[in-house]
Amino acid sequence: MTTHTPTTPTKSKRLSLQGMLTAFVVTVTFLLISILTWNSWNARTTTLNETKTATANMARALAQHGEDTIGGIDNVLVGLVETLEQNPWDSEHLDRMNMFMRQRVADLPLLHGLFVYDDKGRWIVNSQEVLRTEFNNSDREYFIFHRDHADRGPHVGPPVRSRSTGDWIITVSRRLEHPDGSFSGVVLATISMQYFRSYYESFDIGKSGAIFLATQNGTLLVRRPFDEKLIGSDVSKGSIFQHYSKHGPSGTAILVSKIDQVERISSYRRLDHYPVLISVALSTEEVLTGWREETIRYVSASVVLIVLLWIMGLRLIHQITIRERAQAELRIARDDLERMNGELAALALLDGLTGLANRRRFDAALDEEYVRAMRNRTPLALVMLDVDHFKKYNDRYGHPQGDECLRLVSRVLKKLQSRTGDLVARYGGEEFAILLPGTDIDGATVVAERTRAAIQELNIEHAENPGSIVTISAGVTSIVPVRSLAGNSAQDLVRTADQALYQAKESGRNRVCTLVSTVSDT
Numbered sequence: 392m393t394t395h396t397p398t399t400p401t402k403s404k405r406l407s408l409q410g411m412l413t414a415f416v417v418t419v420t421f422l423l424i425s426i427l428t429w430n431s432w433n434a435r436t437t438t439l440n441e442t443k444t445a446t447a448n449m450a451r452a453l454a455q456h457g458e459d460t461i462g463g464i465d466n467v468l469v470g471l472v473e474t475l476e477q478n479p480w481d482s483e484h485l486d487r488m489n490m491f492m493r494q495r496v497a498d499l500p501l502l503h504g505l506f507v508y509d510d511k512g513r514w515i516v517n518s519q520e521v522l523r524t525e526f527n528n529s530d531r532e533y534f535i536f537h538r539d540h541a542d543r544g545p546h547v548g549p550p551v552r553s554r555s556t557g558d559w560i561i562t563v564s565r566r567l568e569h570p571d572g573s574f575s576g577v578v579l580a581t582i583s584m585q586y587f588r589s590y591y592e593s594f595d596i597g598k599s600g601a602i603f604l605a606t607q608n609g610t611l612l613v614r615r616p617f618d619e620k621l622i623g624s625d626v627s628k629g630s631i632f633q634h635y636s637k638h639g640p641s642g643t644a645i646l647v648s649k650i651d652q653v654e655r656i657s658s659y660r661r662l663d664h665y666p667v668l669i670s671v672a673l674s675t676e677e678v679l680t681g682w683r684e685e686t687i688r689y690v691s692a693s694v695v696l697i698v699l700l701w702i703m704g705l706r707l708i709h710q711i712t713i714r715e716r717a718q719a720e721l722r723i724a725r726d727d728l729e730r731m732n733g734e735l736a737a738l739a740l741l742d743g744l745t746g747l748a749n750r751r752r753f754d755a756a757l758d759e760e761y762v763r764a765m766r767n768r769t770p771l772a773l774v775m776l777d778v779d780h781f782k783k784y785n786d787r788y789g790h791p792q793g794d795e796c797l798r799l800v801s802r803v804l805k806k807l808q809s810r811t812g813d814l815v816a817r818y819g820g821e822e823f824a825i826l827l828p829g830t831d832i833d834g835a836t837v838v839a840e841r842t843r844a845a846i847q848e849l850n851i852e853h854a855e856n857p858g859s860i861v862t863i864s865a866g867v868t869s870i871v872p873v874r875s876l877a878g879n880s881a882q883d884l885v886r887t888a889d890q891a892l893y894q895a896k897e898s899g900r901n902r903v904c905t906l907v908s909t910v911s912d913t
């Protein structure tokens with residue numbers, strides 16, 4: 392019979408295959424998510440860094456613009472201070488100065504006006520055609536500043552509404568002194584806030600971007616988006632000024648505005664020559680819009696990819712499970728088949744009535760043991776048994792009862808089979824054979840006699856047999872097969888045992904006769 396070597400995977404292999412597939416899908420998913428997260432984070436960081444660079448550059452450019460603008464105006468003031476301090480303030484000089492001022496204002500569109508006040512705040516001369524003397528500016532911040540500070544540098548004051556035109560203006564002023572250094576008045580230039588507003592409006596900073604110009608001490612001068620209420624307000628506690636006070640004259644940071652609570656990437660810069668701070672800021676939300684849209688696109692594509700991967704992976708695992716379940720069922724079926732084949736093969740070697748080895752098995756065993764005995768030079772004995780007058784038993788008690796009798800006899804034979812190598816077989820009809828390897832004639836005779844006695848002790852009624860019970864006759868022989876002897880075969884052993892059985896029958900039945908084989912050397 393052929394033995395099947397399992398070719399299908401073992402359970403642990405099957406598990407590991409599905410486990411590996413699951414691990415693969417999980418790993419690919421993890422890698423995809425990691426790469427996506429890493430890429431996305433990198434893109435976000437790059438966008439923010441680029442924006443920080445852009446706002447820092449813008450702040451530098453706007454600071455330079457502020458520097459140039461205020462510087463240009465301040466140059467005019469420096470000239471005026473010099474003229475006013477070296478010349479008497481008589482009508483001739485003041486008229487000439489008025490001409491000069493009007494000319495400067497006409498030349499410089501951003502220059503709203505030029506004014507000179509004496510030490511009491513009275514209007515001395517300005518760039519207007521008609522000098523109105525009814526006003527007094529001694530209450531103005533710039534006037535008070537210069538009166539109280541000996542500093543001769545430029546002063547940028549808080550924005551004010553012009554008393555003459557009503558426009559919002561930014562003031563740049565310088566102190567006038569008598570030759571002895573005492574305060575003699577103020578020279579003032581006003582810059583139109585509209586000029587800065589228009590300039591700042593020309594930049595593309597998105598809907599939520601912001602630009603502001605403030606004095607160094609935190610007074611807001613101009614801000615985009617423009618809100619009149621904020622003009623002149625104190626922003627020194629705002630996030631930009633907080634950062635400025637800690638980190639110095641220029642910087643970039645992501646800050647939340649205290650004015651409108653918008654988070655912005657803000658860059659600020661203090662003007663080099665004037666106490667003014669400029670800040671430009673882009674809304675983080677707006678800056679990241681493109682990045683966010685791109686990330687959503689990538690995430691969507693990745694989600695689709697991951698879902699497809701999982702669907703395919705799960706389908707594959709499902710298919711493998713089905714296939715391997717089928718393989719397992721096939722294995723079980725094959726094992727069942729092999730077992731049944733084995734049983735069938737065993738059945739093919741058994742006698743159906745008695746359950747003893749049948750004639751085919753006996754013949755095979757006889758040949759095998761004969762060759763082994765020849766090789767090992769050991770004796771091989773055979774006992775042939777036959778139920779006495781069994782025909783008469785059948786005739787008297789019927790065939791079924793005859794079968795039962797044979798079964799009872801068989802049971803005794805099986806029970807007496809003491810050695811493992813011994814074989815009890817139904818040789819045919821009511822004839823049985825006991826093959827006894829390694830047993831000489833004496834030993835075999837003992838076995839035969841013991842068997843005969845045991846059958847007799849069964850006391851099975853057989854009215855047609857002497858003694859009225861079932862008895863058996865037995866013929867015994869033993870041989871040590873020798874190769875050199877010609878014609879020596881296993882069948883000689885059977886023939887000799889049969890002859891001995893015949894003698895037992897002839898000499899009265901219910902007995903054991905021995906006959907040494909003619910080819911034996913025992």
Ligand SMILES: Nc1nc2c(ncn2[C@@H]2O[C@H](COP(=O)(O)OP(=O)(O)OP(=O)(O)O)[C@@H](O)[C@H]2O)c(=O)[nH]1
Binds near residue numbers: 900
């Ligand atoms: N019930 C039954 N009878 C069987 C079976 N096989 C053989 N027989 C019968 O056994 C009888 C054997 O008869 P014989 O060969 O004349 O031998 P015998 O009657 O036992 O006479 P001796 O052997 O000389 O004592 C036959 O009647 C067979 O039909 C079987 O399986 N069942």
